Amino acid sequence: MTFNFPYGFNFLHLNELVLLIPLAFLVLLGLWRKVNRRHLFIHSLVIFLLIMALAAPYSVEMNSPGTEQTRISIISDESVSMDLLEKGVSKEVADELNTKVPVTVTAISGIHTSLGDAIIQQASPENYVLVVSDGQSNSGTPVEEALSYCYKNNFPVSALIPKTVEEDxxxxxxxxxxxxxxxxxxxxxxxxxxxxxxxxxxxxxxxxxxxxxxxxxxxxxxxxxxxxxxxxxxxxxxxxxxxxxxxxxxxxxxxxxxxxxxxxxxxxxxPKPKVLLVTNEPGSPLTNTLKEIYDVKIAGSFGSLNNMDAVVIDNQAASTISDMEVRALKDYIINGGGMVVVGGSSSFDYPAEDTYQNTRFEELLPVTSTPSSWRGGRNVVLMLDVSPSTLESNGIGGKVIDDILSNAIVLLESDLLKDARVDVITFGSKGQDITNGFVDMSKESNRRWLDAEIRKISPSGDSTSLERGLMTARTLLKEQGNSSEAEIIIVSDGGIGNIAERDLRFERAVQCAENLYENNGIGIHFIHIHSPKTTRQVTPKGQYYAALFMNKIGLSENYNRIEPGERIKVSFSEDSAESENREDEYSSGSIVVYDPKHFITRNISEIQYDIYGYNEVTPKPEANRLVITRLGKPIISVWRLGLGRVAAITTDNGNGNGVPWAVSLYSGNDSLIITRTLNWAVADTEMSGGIQLKVPDLKMSQPGRILITTGKAGTPELYFDKKPMEITSIGNNMYESYVTADTFGLHKISETPLEANLTEELMSETSGVKNASWRPAAVNRPDEYTYVGENTLFRTAVLENGGKIYTEGDVYSRIIEDASTSTKKKILTRVFYTKHFLALAFLIYLVYTLHHTYNTRIK
CATH class of the missing domain: 2.60.40.10 (Immunoglobulins)
Known part of the structure; x- marks a missing residue:
């Protein structure tokens, strides 16, 4: 095990240092017995050095070992989609370069492109990989993952994208x-x-x-x-x-x-799913919406839940739901039923004397009926500098990277981010997403996991490129849409200046940040860990680059320079006047999508109209917030309970008591969010025999995964085009099967071996057969023919992972030099000092022995 000590000094075997305790005891004993102090000091010093040598002292240094020979490996994409691009580029480049450096060519072909797998197979520290491809990959390891893997392991990968010459x-x-x-x-x-x-x-x-x-x-x-x-x-x-x-x-x-x-x-x-609606207002907009979609049974109280696909409880006070009914609901949900609870003046936190709080019914819900202090809706990207300069000593017994990571952990533990969604990225020569998406910090488990992930971070790369980190942050925030506030917090040693006279990375970083702030409204904060030894920290005029950066984008008030050992507190809050303006701008009913990746909210970019009231609730740690007000109040929250699903819509049914709260949510485009919530809660409709299937669009010659759920014991028996399907258990009454078809058209999944591959004409004749015991599966051409032309995201992925993009005009003049440079990667190595301590101990003991012998015998 490795242990860290102050001043950049480390020991491999800490247990050996326990010997210092008896040494200290012997020194004290010698002083008490009045042993000759010079003799005692010299022998104690020698023993001390020997103990230190046993503990294997070492330090970590950055080295740049070079390879004796540059080798270029060309991955030549010759799959079907490349027919649209200029042909023969790989061979032409290989023939030209082969006269100067060793070149190998690996071709990938066919109707499936496993570009990511090819990159990983060819990458190595001594191998400079050049990918000649359109960047379209449809099988195997995703290209982004492969490039990220290569970057983390210092394997250079660059690309040349031929010109697209064919229209398709x-x-x-x-x-x-x-x-x-x-x-x-x-x-x-x-x-x-x-x-x-x-x-x-x-x-x-x-x-x-x-x-x-x-x-x-x-x-x-x-x-x-x-x-x-x-x-x-x-x-x-x-x-x-x-x-x-x-x-x-x-x-x-x-x-x-x-x-x-x-x-x-x-x-x-x-068929229309059967839904039990428990309501006192059978004429509400909610009721009308349900009737349009489902086979609705309306009741004023709970009845039998048998044969019901879901139950909707509309504005029912806690006192109207008995413990027996709660037990029935719990059994129903755990065994796969769905429940939607809709708010109003008689539910959740109303009325004050009869709320859901601390009731058995509340145990089934994804929320508690207590006001939420959450001011969420904020997405925060935490950018941590991991460039080589962060290995410099911070002057107080550690390294700059220690202060960067410590400040990041302090930020995560602060009240500031407890309700935010956080994505942590590192930047050196590129930006790297270490959390693989945003993490909801309201969940304690997420907070602890992220804390542990940050502690694992170590410096990497060979330079500092703030622009690459900002580009990665921009991509992550763009995926979240514009419905939530967004902030970027940069924690860095400030070494972000240009390296040479023609280097423009600082100016590019400024331009990128200006675009994020001015055009996208994304706030930027810079925490500058001051370290006198950090290079590229100060301009020729003596100004800190970090301060200049924030001044140029107009956010100088968000610049914080702190000394090593200090911890920062960043505030996103406005002054009182600004806060009041914000309250006015974001009225209590202005609502937004918080989680755009869930089935309910997918592809819903915005909710047009406001609501005028809501119940005060707090989502439980295991629940998902989907829709909130701009002030962070939950409106739609969901969770899974056993095999079932439960949703809480904490506004009313559109009718309300006096003044309706949410009329707009039950009409027009905004009503999609309500119908999606109801559809999510409804149990899957079964085939005959109690079998539920999830059948995706299939592709020719590509295995397609069929998910199967059954209420009966034992593995179900199904057929794909009259052939028995191989079915594997993946859980309680849950199974999967992979099927492959080689012909375009409609195919069958059935409980009996029916005729296969209907034409569309025959399909139309058999459509509408009630309770049909078979399911259609459409098979289309392979993905190779779907995504045509250059994949524009491929360029970004290569650049963000430290690679370069060449053109046919400059590849010959640049690639050999780049390949030679890239093979000299900076790596961390341990330098041990055991022999130095042994030599020093021997030298001291020898000098003292000679001196003592001379004085006592020879003289």
């Missing part, structure tokens, strides 16, 4: 594969284009072989989307199909591939 269109349909009868099902048709030139085409959308949309489109960008909805009026299997017309236009040299000009989605339409 592809079409794809997004949407759920299940729908409820007589309800709107929402779909999105995406048309992708390989290059940015303008192109006209006709798109046709059909449902069960009947045309619903046909329009002419002139597309200039890389992707065009068409959103539409359809109401299915019959049960059973259906199809939605999108076709680019004419289906084959390659003869006009307008479209390269033909097989990606059509896409088919299979839909299974289920």
């Amino acid at each position: 269109l592809s079409v794809e349909i997004e949407g759920e594969n299940e729908a409820v009868i007589d309800n709107k099902a929402f779909f999105k048709v995406n048309v992708r284009k390989s290059i940015d030139d303008r192109m006209s085409y006709r798109v046709r959308i059909t449902v069960d072989h009947q045309k619903v949309i046909e329009k002419e489109i002139t597309q200039a960008g890389r992707m065009e989307s068409i959103e539409f909805n359809h109401t299915f009026e019959t049960l059973g299997p259906h199809t939605v199909k999108a076709t680019l017309h004419p289906a084959s236009i390659s003869v006009k040299n307008l479209d390269y591939f033909e097989n990606n000009n059509q896409y088919m989605k299979s839909i299974y339409v289920t």
Whole structure:
């Protein structure tokens, strides 16, 4: 085990230092017995040095070992999607470079691209990897993960992206594969284009072989989307199909591939789920919304829950729900039922004498009926500097990195961030996301996990590039949308200046920060850990780069310079006048999506209208906040309880007592958030035989995962195109199976071996069969034909992971020098001092012995 001591000095074996205790005892005993002090001091010093040598003292140094020879490995992407790009680039580059350095070429081909796997296989410290590809990868290790792995291990990876020379269109349909009868099902048709030139085409959308949309489109960008909805009026299997017309236009040299000009989605339409609505207001907007979607049974009190897919409890006081009913609800939910509790003047925290607080019913809910002090809705990116300069001594017995990490932990433990969603990234020569997304700090388990992850951070990279860190932060915050406040906190030693005269990384960082603050409203704070030994900390005019950086973006008040050992407190709060203005701007009813990744809130960018009231609640640690007011008050919270799902909608049913709180949530586009919540809570509809299936869109020659749930004991027996499916248990009554099809069209999953591969015409004839015991599975062309042209995210991923992007014009002049430089990576090495302590002990003892012998015998 390694132990850390002050002043950058470390010992490998701390246990050996225990010998210092008896040494100290012997010294005290010698002083008490009045032993010759010179003799006692010399022998004690020698023994002390020997004990130190036994403990294996060492220090950590940064070294740059070089390799004797540069080797370039070219990954040549020759998969199908590369047919659209300029051909022969890999061979041309390899032939040219082979005359100067050793070059190996590894080709990947076929209808599946495992680009990430190829990168990991070729990467090594001595191997400079050049990826010649469009960046499209559809199997194996994701490219982002592969590049991140290479960066962490100091494996250089760069890219050359050939020019896209062929025009191609592809079409794809997004949407759920299940729908409820007589309800709107929402779909999105995406048309992708390989290059940015303008192109006209006709798109046709059909449902069960009947045309619903046909329009002419002139597309200039890389992707065009068409959103539409359809109401299915019959049960059973259906199809939605999108076709680019004419289906084959390659003869006009307008479209390269033909097989990606059509896409088919299979839909299974289920009966309206049965919902029990417990309410005293049967004419409320909530009731009307439920009736449109479900088979609703309205009651003023609880009855039997048998055969019910979900129960909705609307504005019911705690006193009206007996302990027997709570036990029945708990059994129902744990065994897979769904429950939605809607607020109002008689639920959660109302009335004061009859709230849900500390009741058995509250145990089932994702919230407690206590006011929330949470002022959430803030996304915080914590940027930690891990460049080599942070290994410098901080002058008080540690290193600068210790102060950076300590300040980060203090921030996480402060009340400031206890309700925020935090993402921690490190930056040296690139920005690295160490939390893999935002973490909800209201959960104590998340806080402890993040604390442990921060303590593991160690310096990496070979330089400091604040711009790379800011680019990574921008990408992370962009994914969260604009509904929440966003802040970036930079903790750094301030070594962010330019290295040489023509280096512009500081100016680029300023430009990036200005864009984040001025155009996106993202607040930026800079915590500067002052270290006199840090290079690139001070400008030639004597000004700190960190202070200059914050001054240039107009946020000098957010700059904090602290000395080693000090801890910072950052405040996001405004003065009282600003706070009042904020309260006015964000009225109590201004609500936003807090978690955009959940099924309920996915693709809902904003909620247009305000609500006028809500119940005061606090989400439990295990619950998920989905929708909140801009002041942080929870409106929709959910959690899983056993096999079931529970949602709390803490505003009213749109009718209210006197003044309605939430009329707008039950009409127009805003009503989608309510229907999504109800759909999430409803149990999955079964096939005959009590089997529930989750069937995705399948791709030709690619295994597709089918999820199976059954209420019966034993493994179910199912068939895919008349062939028995291999089914594996993955949990209590839960199973999975992987199926593969090689032909385009509709296929069957059934409980008996039915005929396989229906045509769309036959499909339309069999649609609407009530209680059909089979499910449709649409099989489309492989993903290789869906994402066409250059993947623009590939460039960003390479740059953010310390790589470089070459062009065909500059690759020959730059790559050899870059490869030679990149193979000389800075690494941390231990320098042991055992022999130095032994030599010093021997020398002292020898000199003293000679001196003593001379004085006592020779003289």
